[in-house]
Amino acid sequence: MTLQDRLRAQAEQCALHGSPLTGALLFAAADDYDAGGPTYDLLSPHAEDPSGSVPALRLTGALHRLVLERRAPELALHYPSVGGLPGEVWPAARRTIAEHLDELREHVRRPVQTNEVGRSAALYGGLLHVGGPVRLLELGASAGLNLLVDRFAYEVSGEVLGDPTSPVRLHEPWRGRLPTGTVEVVERAGCDPQPLDPISAADRLTLTSYVWPDQVDRFERLRAALAVAARHGIAVERLPASAFLERELAEPRSGVTTVVWHSVVRQYMAPAERERVDQLLTEAGERATAAAPLARLSLEPVQGQFRFLVELTTWPGGRTRVLAEARGHGPPVEWT
Numbered sequence: 316m317t318l319q320d321r322l323r324a325q326a327e328q329c330a331l332h333g334s335p336l337t338g339a340l341l342f343a344a345a346d347d348y349d350a351g352g353p354t355y356d357l358l359s360p361h362a363e364d365p366s367g368s369v370p371a372l373r374l375t376g377a378l379h380r381l382v383l384e385r386r387a388p389e390l391a392l393h394y395p396s397v398g399g400l401p402g403e404v405w406p407a408a409r410r411t412i413a414e415h416l417d418e419l420r421e422h423v424r425r426p427v428q429t430n431e432v433g434r435s436a437a438l439y440g441g442l443l444h445v446g447g448p449v450r451l452l453e454l455g456a457s458a459g460l461n462l463l464v465d466r467f468a469y470e471v472s473g474e475v476l477g478d479p480t481s482p483v484r485l486h487e488p489w490r491g492r493l494p495t496g497t498v499e500v501v502e503r504a505g506c507d508p509q510p511l512d513p514i515s516a517a518d519r520l521t522l523t524s525y526v527w528p529d530q531v532d533r534f535e536r537l538r539a540a541l542a543v544a545a546r547h548g549i550a551v552e553r554l555p556a557s558a559f560l561e562r563e564l565a566e567p568r569s570g571v572t573t574v575v576w577h578s579v580v581r582q583y584m585a586p587a588e589r590e591r592v593d594q595l596l597t598e599a600g601e602r603a604t605a606a607a608p609l610a611r612l613s614l615e616p617v618q619g620q621f622r623f624l625v626e627l628t629t630w631p632g633g634r635t636r637v638l639a640e641a642r643g644h645g646p647p648v649e650w651t
């Protein structure tokens with residue numbers, strides 16, 4: 316697919332999933348790319364970048380960063396994340412791209428670095444399916460917010476699951492055959508080659524820049540989760556998934572289920588890294604026993620599609636089940 320087609324495909328998804336502003340911006344950016352405008356100057360060096368690295372969201376994140384830094388006042392007028400009102404966003408966006416081209420070139424090289432708290436709605440339900448005490452290991456944990464899965468509140472059918480006092484509240488995030496039981500996380504650890512620190516102003520800026528600017532509820536959820544993380548001092552280790560798993564899965568652990576969780580990470584891994592992660596999990600699965608079970612829980616897109624599945628593989632046995640279909644940012648999670 317050409318780069319401009321990828322911009323349009325992402326635009327459609329944004330428009331469909333609650334961000335008409337990002338949709339409008341990306342549709343117009345694709346036309347501008349075709350016309351050889353500033354978007355072409357900015358993005359043509361990335362025409363061959365892998366689709367999974369999502370150049371469209373690198374562009375919108377780079378623009379949003381300027382807005383959040385209060386350095387693009389004309390564009391900010393249209394960004395609800397800073398009090399603006401959506402409207403004719405493209406003329407201002409085009410001028411902003413032309414004015415800040417050199418700096419934006421730096422920023423669009425950066426990978427998309429989100430930490431989407433809504434995905435905890437899938438993780439929490441997945442952990443209910445697993446049951447019992449859990450040792451939670453997260454691959455691609457970013458700022459580690461979803462490692463705090465049990466410190467958030469989930470309002471489900473009028474009941475509150477998780478921590479009812481939490482400032483992070485997910486309102487009716489589930490549909491279908493709702494999982495039941497309890498979640499008990501007794502140990503948690505995460506890795507990421509580029510971990511973010513929830514108390515660093517620079518890292519908070521990075522995280523918020525990738526939130527779609529007209530999705531103010533996601534913004535509020537992220538800010539509340541950053542506050543919870545600052546209180547709990549969660550640290551993510553600077554390691555790729557394979558090195559982390561090699562160490563963490565070297566020996567089976569008795570008395571807990573070791574759950575390896577990842578959400579929207581696979582597409583950002585090099586193919587060899589993906590294969591190594593699969594291999595390490597399969598090998599550790601062969602060593603797992605009823606007293607030291609292992610599970611892999613994930614929320615990942617179906618390759619080449621904008622559909623997201625929650626899948627669970629459990630060992631001993633290595634049985635894989637699709638537990639739910641979700642949205643890219645989590646809710647609604649439709650349990651099967």
Ligand SMILES: C[S@@+](CC[C@H](N)C(=O)[O-])C[C@H]1O[C@@H](n2cnc3c(N)ncnc32)[C@H](O)[C@@H]1O
Nearest residue numbers: 429430431455457507509555556578580583584
């Ligand atoms: C789109 S973000 C998702 C972050 C988080 N899992 C979430 O759902 O909010 C993708 C993350 O994958 C991380 N990543 C990329 N390559 C990785 C690797 N080899 N091992 C672990 N994480 C990786 C990136 O640094 C980034 O934090």
